[in-house]
Amino acid sequence: MFKVSAMASETSHVQETSLGSRTDSGEDFAPSILGTKEYWDNAYSRELQTYRDIGDVGEIWFGEESMNRIIQWMEKQNTPETAAILDIGTGNGVFLVELAKHGFLNLTGLDYSNASVELATNILAEEGLTNINVQEQDFLNPSPELKGFDLCIDKGTFDAISLNPEGREIAKLQYMSSLKAALKLQGHFIITSCNWTKEQLLQIFSPDFELLQELPTPCFQFGGVTGNSVTALVLKRLS
Numbered sequence: 001m002f003k004v005s006a007m008a009s010e011t012s013h014v015q016e017t018s019l020g021s022r023t024d025s026g027e028d029f030a031p032s033i034l035g036t037k038e039y040w041d042n043a044y045s046r047e048l049q050t051y052r053d054i055g056d057v058g059e060i061w062f063g064e065e066s067m068n069r070i071i072q073w074m075e076k077q078n079t080p081e082t083a084a085i086l087d088i089g090t091g092n093g094v095f096l097v098e099l100a101k102h103g104f105l106n107l108t109g110l111d112y113s114n115a116s117v118e119l120a121t122n123i124l125a126e127e128g129l130t131n132i133n134v135q136e137q138d139f140l141n142p143s144p145e146l147k148g149f150d151l152c153i154d155k156g157t158f159d160a161i162s163l164n165p166e167g168r169e170i171a172k173l174q175y176m177s178s179l180k181a182a183l184k185l186q187g188h189f190i191i192t193s194c195n196w197t198k199e200q201l202l203q204i205f206s207p208d209f210e211l212l213q214e215l216p217t218p219c220f221q222f223g224g225v226t227g228n229s230v231t232a233l234v235l236k237r238l239s
Contacts, residue, residue, distance in 0.1 A: 004171050007200065017211065022124055029162070029163065031163060031164065031165035031166075032163040034160055035160050035163030035164035035168065037112060037113065038111045040112075040116065041113050044092075044116040045206045046165040047059075047115075047119055048119045048122075051092075051119055051122065057094055058119070060094050060095075061155050061156045062155050062230065065097050065218075066155055066230075066232070069215050069216065070153060070190055070192075070215070070232075071099065073103070073190070073213070073215060074102075074151070076203055079151065080150075081104055081105050082105055083154075084104060084106045084108070084148055084151070085099060085107050085108065085151045086102060086109075086149040086151070086152045086153065086182055087107070087108070087109045087153050087156045088152055088179075089110065089111055089155070089156065089160070090109030090110060090111050090117075090120055090134060091116055091120070092119050093119070093120025093123050093132075093134060094123065096120070096124065097133050098161065100129050100132060105131075107132045107133065108132075108133040108149070110134075110135050110137050110139055110142075110146070111136065112137075115214065117135070119134040120134050121134050131156075135137060139175065139178050140161070140175060141174070141175040142178050142181070142182065146178075146181065146182050146201040148184060149164060149182050149183050149184060151183075151187060151188045151189075152179060152182055152183045152187070152188075152189045152190075153189075153190045153191075154189070156192065158191060158196075158198070159194060159195045162173055162195055162196070172204065176208070179237075180237065180239075184237070185190075185239070186237060187237050188212070188234060188235070188236055189205075189234070189236075189237065190232070190234050190235075191230050191231075191235070192230060192231070193230070193232075194229060194230050196231060198231050198233060201231060202233075205235055207238070208238055209236060209238060210236050211234075212235060212236050213233070213234040214233055215232035217230040217231065217232050
């Protein structure tokens with residue numbers, strides 16, 4: 001059994017990733033170093049070294065509750081064990097481990113950081129899950145073979161792309177193109193975000209995707225107003 005470091009809650013992750021004030025494009029955040037490959041290469045290099053030193057796999061982005069709510073939805077929908085599932089921006093691969101523990105057999109993890117892929121591969125090997133496919137690829141420029149998935153899952157990768165200081169509007173269009181190439185028609189896309197509201201995400205992904213369900217996430221109250229610090233949506237690809 002691997003060790004997981006003390007990790008931030010979903011609310012505190014918002015403070016880490018959602019930075020700055022509202023921009024002219026209507027976004028609630030400004031560009032950040034968290035949107036750069038250099039940041040994630042350095043972050044996962046540190047986590048890889050920590051894993052080698054003490055066996056700690058590092059943080060789970062958005063916390064364990066984010067994994068649990070997705071898996072619960074999948075089980076309620078009777079998602080087949082053989083469904084082709086893509087974890088976009090797999091990081092340390094811990095979500096792949098949890099999916100495998102719940103019986104899912106056809107799993108692929110993708111990340112553009114070499115250190116992330118090495119970390120995830122090591123963690124999966126420790127769990128005896130050497131049949132899981134982990135690839136070093138940039139989702140914005142994927143290989144033509146990345147296609148045919150029944151379900152694509154994103155926990156924070158679209159957020160990071162949206163924080164890129166350079167060319168993030170183009171990057172968002174590239175993300176949409178890559179997602180449509182990877183996901184089958186009528187396939188499902190589950191996205192968890194702390195930078196985008198439900199309404200913003202639906203605007204970004206329409207008309208090619210429609211909302212199937214909004215998953216419950218932690219609420220907060222401030223000044224008599226109730227809101228959510230994290231948005232989690234299940235979308236279906238229409239075209």
